[in-house]
Amino acid sequence: MKILKIQPYLLENEIQHYAWGQKNDEAFIPKLIGITPQNDLPYAELWIGAHPKAPSKLIDTDLLEMIHSFPEEILGEKATARFRGNLPFLMKVLTAGEALSIQAHPNKAQAEILHEKDPENYPDNNHKPEIAIALDDLTALVGFRTIREMLNVLDNYPPIGEFVSPELLKGDNERESLKAFYTEIMTKAESNPDELELVLVKMDELISLKNEKSEADEFYIELRQKYGTDVGLFSLYFFNLLHLSQGEAVFLSAGIPHAYLKGNIIECMANSDNVVRAGLTPKFKDISTLVDILTYDTGLPIILQEDKNSYQTEYKVPVPDxxxxxxxxxxxxxxxxxxxxxxxxxxxxxxxxxxxxxxxxxxxxxxxxxxxxxxxxxxxxxxxxxxxxxxxxxxx
Ligand SMILES: [Zn+2]
CATH class of the missing domain: 2.60.120.10 (Jelly Rolls)
Structure with missing residues (x-):
């Protein structure tokens, strides 16, 4: 039986080179960890933890192996019992050079079903609540705007209102109305790409004629060019466009739609890689699952603040992981x-x-x-x- 030397260990962490990362001299992760970026290779995420896809390395092994060999020494007795010998979280440095896909994460029960049905697209049977803490200025889409704001959007952008009836949003039960509206727009866009393209052409024209373009318009122009006929473009107008500054954070529980658009963050999440995508991505989209798992809460999310009176800020998250x-x-x-x-x-x-x-x-x-x-x-x-x-x- 090997014995674990009880001391701090330096971790060597894997980098994910997803397409939306930052490249060359701009790239944040190479600067952070002191390496020279490879020419034109995007640096998107640094994974710190024991997820099987990319566990951190230490000495001559990796953290997943090491925890399996010495669960109580590393996790502690209680956590070993509670999380069946697994590290319950994954920490990341995430850097968005471009917009990430629009996504939401399943809760624990939904994750178990998705993983069982489609393990290729849903690699974990675990939920994935996550927190994003801004390292500099973060721009992100998080959660639905209020119904009133969304009705304003439909007034200001008539092509969307012609595609899906605004009446759907006006029912007595806000949550159900929003679900009916969003489901209709997403499934119609997915099943009628030609009709979607016609609407987007009208949107292009309307936006190009505007004297004062909103921030959502600017993102629309950029992402329309990049993704073409993409159902996710509407979400730029339906979700809250947030700006977080250094030290501010937002917690994303299951079923909250979101997309990071620009910036560098520390992310911490339950140990899982389950993402349900709904657009602005060349990856697998799963519209029917997405509209099913959203909670349809509306309005601005709570922004967690740095505690300026203490050297230490604990960002409160309502999860055990x-x-x-x-x-x-x-x-x-x-x-x-x-x-x-x-x-x-x-x-x-x-x-x-x-x-x-x-x-x-x-x-x-x-x-x-x-x-x-x-x-x-x-x-x-x-x-x-x-x-x-x-x-x-x-x-x-
Ligand atoms: Zn996410």
Missing amino acids: FAILMKKLKPGKEIKNFGKRLEIFIITEGQIHIQSGDFSDEYQKGDALLIPAALNCYKITATEPATLFSAIIPEN
Whole structure:
């Protein structure tokens, strides 16, 4: 039986080169982790965790293997029992050079059914609630606008109202009306691409004649050029267009439609890769599942704020799988931990020193570390102004 040395471990993390990532000198992830970007290769996501698709590496193994060999030492006793020996979360650095697909994530029960029916497109039987914390300025579409705002959109963009009747939105039960309206527009667009194209041509004309184009119009022009006859283009007008600044965050529970349009974020989610896509993508779209799993809540989502009175902000998320903390440390600031809990963190700014017993080492911007639950006492000292994002497993 191998024995695990109880100490912090530096993690080596896999990069996902999805098409919407950032390229060349612009690319955020290479700058963060200190590598030279390959010519014209998009850098989209850095995965920090133990998802089977891309587990982080350490020493001569990977984190998935290591947790399977030493679940209690790494996850802790309670979490091992609660999550059957699996790391319940996945942390990412995500950088949107271009818009990501419009998507929503299933809840646990829906994920189990989807995975059973279609494991190729739904690789996990797990839900995927996620939080996005802005590292700079983030532009994103999140959730439906209010019915009143959507009726205004139909007034201002008559081609959409000609395609699907605005009357559908006017029923007594808001949620049911919105579901009927959105289902109609999405299924009609999918089954009648020719008719959709005719509507989009009218939209092109209307938008090109506008003296003052809205931000949604600008995105429409850009994405129309890129994706052509794409059903997702309407969502630019039906969803809330949000701007988050550094340190602000939005939590996305199951069934909330969203798309990140531009910016760099820290994302933390339940350990799952289940995405139901509804447009602005060349990937598999699943309109019937999407309209089924949406909650049809309307209005602006809650924007979570940084706690400026403390060095540490805990972003509250209503799920058992993870909690996420941002720590901003001034030079010389010391944090002592006696927690006996797993912690995985990435340094996004600055430099720190970690000391635990005989263990002592320096880490810098871009480094990600695993603190196994069995390590019951360690000290972090900032040697430069430093920012850390930590994911932990909540107590209960
Ligand atoms: Zn998502």
